[in-house]
Amino acid sequence: MKKSLSRLGVKAEDIKRASIAMYEAEINAVIHGHGGMAEVTVHPDKVVIVIEDHGPGIPDLDQAMVAGWSTAPDLAREMGFGAGMGLPNIKKNCDDLDIKTKVGEGTCVTMIINFT
Amino acid sequence: MKKLHSVSLIGDLCVGCTTCSKGCPTQAIRVRGGKATIYDIRCIDCAQCIRICPYHAKIAVTDTLEERLDAASGKVKVAIVSPAVFSQFENSATRIDVMKCVRQMGFDYVFDESIGYSGYVSAARQMLLEKQTAAEDMSEDEKSEIFPMISTTCPVVVRLIQMKYRALISHLVTLDSPLELTAQYAIDYLCQKLQIKKSLIYICYISPCPARVTSVINPLWKKKSLISTCVGTHDVYPQLRSLLNKIEHHDSLTHEEERAIRISEPEGLQCAAIGGESTGMKIDNYLSVDGIENVIDILEEIDRDNIKKIAYVEATCCFGGCIGGPLTVMNRFAAQAKLREHIHDFYMEKQLFPQLIVREEDIIPQVWELPLPENHAMRLSENIGEAMTKYEQIDEILATLPQLDCGACGAPSCAAMAEDIVQGRASINNCIIRQKRMKKE
Ligand SMILES: Nc1ncnc2c1ncn2[C@@H]1O[C@H](COP(=O)(O)OP(=O)(O)OP(=O)(O)O)[C@@H](O)[C@H]1O
Ligand code: SF4
Numbered sequence: 001m002k003k004s005l006s007r008l009g010v011k012a013e014d015i016k017r018a019s020i021a022m023y024e025a026e027i028n029a030v031i032h033g034h035g036g037m038a039e040v041t042v043h044p045d046k047v048v049i050v051i052e053d054h055g056p057g058i059p060d061l062d063q064a065m066v067a068g069w070s071t072a073p074d075l076a077r078e079m080g081f082g083a084g085m086g087l088p089n090i091k092k093n094c095d096d097l098d099i100k101t102k103v104g105e106g107t108c109v110t111m112i113i114n115f116t
Numbered sequence: 117m118k119k120l121h122s123v124s125l126i127g128d129l130c131v132g133c134t135t136c137s138k139g140c141p142t143q144a145i146r147v148r149g150g151k152a153t154i155y156d157i158r159c160i161d162c163a164q165c166i167r168i169c170p171y172h173a174k175i176a177v178t179d180t181l182e183e184r185l186d187a188a189s190g191k192v193k194v195a196i197v198s199p200a201v202f203s204q205f206e207n208s209a210t211r212i213d214v215m216k217c218v219r220q221m222g223f224d225y226v227f228d229e230s231i232g233y234s235g236y237v238s239a240a241r242q243m244l245l246e247k248q249t250a251a252e253d254m255s256e257d258e259k260s261e262i263f264p265m266i267s268t269t270c271p272v273v274v275r276l277i278q279m280k281y282r283a284l285i286s287h288l289v290t291l292d293s294p295l296e297l298t299a300q301y302a303i304d305y306l307c308q309k310l311q312i313k314k315s316l317i318y319i320c321y322i323s324p325c326p327a328r329v330t331s332v333i334n335p336l337w338k339k340k341s342l343i344s345t346c347v348g349t350h351d352v353y354p355q356l357r358s359l360l361n362k363i364e365h366h367d368s369l370t371h372e373e374e375r376a377i378r379i380s381e382p383e384g385l386q387c388a389a390i391g392g393e394s395t396g397m398k399i400d401n402y403l404s405v406d407g408i409e410n411v412i413d414i415l416e417e418i419d420r421d422n423i424k425k426i427a428y429v430e431a432t433c434c435f436g437g438c439i440g441g442p443l444t445v446m447n448r449f450a451a452q453a454k455l456r457e458h459i460h461d462f463y464m465e466k467q468l469f470p471q472l473i474v475r476e477e478d479i480i481p482q483v484w485e486l487p488l489p490e491n492h493a494m495r496l497s498e499n500i501g502e503a504m505t506k507y508e509q510i511d512e513i514l515a516t517l518p519q520l521d522c523g524a525c526g527a528p529s530c531a532a533m534a535e536d537i538v539q540g541r542a543s544i545n546n547c548i549i550r551q552k553r554m555k556k557e
């Protein structure tokens with residue numbers, strides 16, 4: 001995605017925001033959501049990134065958004081994940097964030113980054 | 117039009133073999149009408165094409181010394197010598213011997229570029245310490261915008277970042293180059309000593325590479341270079357060598373020579389080889405990388421935020437550092453051994469000629485006069501909407517190309533060819549494989 005956005009002439013700082021947000025959401029889908037699908041759509045003025053998984057879902061989204069809150073398993077923590085900073089970081093880097101989640105069904109994170 | 121780069125082609129020698137086009141790290145070369153051409157705006161002056169052309173058709177354009185010295189008549193003629201030059205001779209020539217002989221080629225004063233290197237390294241170290249203090253209350257994200265700091269001593273690395281790793285511009289050390297720092301020192305010294313105006317000083321740089329020549333013609337972060345002209349190390353090599361063979365008294369200097377020659381401390385000199393700059397930073401968490409492909413790998417990793425805990429990156433386009441520069445003559449391993457000898461010699465020189473040594477404290481570090489602009493040579497259009505359309509067209513065309521990356525069309529790969537077609541720089545009929553397949557059908 002980085003390379004493509006760069007060729008399209010998107011500014012380096014916007015590419016950075018998009019890739020941080022996408023990376024965190026992907027990691028979440030892998031660690032908490034048993035893997036998922038990513039879809040990136042580029043528009044002339046923004047990029048829309050959708051990461052969807054069919055994992056356990058998030059029971060309390062407000063709680064999950066709190067910096068430092070995490071249910072990451074020990075194994076993930078050993079690998080350096082689980083600081084509870086992923087979602088707050090996504091929020092910070094997106095211009096628009098929408099999370100649809102249902103316990104037992106999965107999670108769909110839609111992130112919009114407007115080009116500056 | 118102002119020439120943008122110092123790497124050029126001798127058309128007569130080029131047979132259109134496509135070796136250079138496939139080896140160029142920024143895909144700046146196309147073979148058209150049987151001859152290689154360079155897209156200036158994508159060229160970063162790495163000289164890879166000069167090194168790999170089997171027919172020696174690619175050259176670096178520098179001026180000849182005679183022409184230049186003629187142009188400077190009536191001025192005070194100053195040479196700045198790249199530290200890579202000192203290690204080019206297999207005989208027992210010392211650094212001071214080399215400088216004496218450079219002077220005999222027609223200069224009034226000779227300065228060792230290591231002077232600027234020692235100033236650069238100590239100022240970069242200062243900058244690093246200041247940034248580390250400031251970073252104490254920064255978030256991880258903010259830190260990852262400035263660390264690791266990336267050295268700006270090799271202009272090829274800077275041009276690469278400017279074009280392909282634009283998010284890393286904020287990592288660059290914002291100091292003026294060792295060459296410009298040396299030139300500033302020389303100018304201040306001569307203006308004061310001779311009571312003359314700056315405009316009367318003519319400075320010629322003896323360069324290890326075309327990249328630095330380009331930085332003199334088209335400076336990266338300042339309006340105008342202090343250097344008047346450049347010659348390549350290989351251009352002056354034969355003359356220097358024969359002068360050095362004639363030198364007799366290694367341990368004596370005339371009064372004139374004592375006034376005319378200035379050298380650095382070892383911290384500057386060691387920067388001619390990869391690792392030297394990092395040693396001068398006096399930290400453990402550095403990384404030094406040489407060779408353009410390796411540099412690209414590391415920048416890719418930094419861009420992906422995969423390099424943590426490293427504070428400083430020293431990166432040189434050439435294997436071995438500037439002693440392996442494309443315009444040098446000596447084998448780089450032999451040059452490295454020679455460099456060690458020169459560093460060792462310093463302690464003897466310090467006893468004999470203390471007045472020649474410029475101390476690191478005497479160099480005034482300068483920061484960039486202008487911010488480094490991004491180079492958008494890789495983007496498809498100024499307009500994102502149009503770029504998207506082109507992007508799709510490229511994908512469509514690519515699907516119809518054979519994907520063999522044979523290079524016969526003149527582009528380095530089918531993907532590059534697809535882009536050229538969409539950009540109107542090539543015709544799909546140039547793909548002979550596709551033409552042949554279509555005939556068969
Ligand atoms: N896709 C998901 N499916 C299920 N639960 C999730 C998902 N994404 C986040 N969560 C829950 O929200 C919590 C907070 O997520 P967040 O990304 O902020 O932190 P983390 O992943 O635990 O740690 P870090 O991202 O800092 O490594 C997670 O611990 C997890 O319980
Ligand atoms: S390597 Fe490039 S410049 Fe040299 S002969 Fe082949 S096409 Fe021409």
Ligand code: SF4
Nearest residue numbers: 140159160162163165
């Ligand atoms: S100097 Fe380097 S970037 Fe420029 S055309 Fe040659 S190989 Fe390509």
Ligand code: SF4
Nearest residue numbers: 270325432434438441
């Ligand atoms: S490593 Fe030195 S010689 Fe090689 S391109 Fe860079 S500045 Fe020039």
Ligand SMILES: [Mg+2]
Nearest residue numbers: 027028086087
């Ligand atoms: Mg996370």
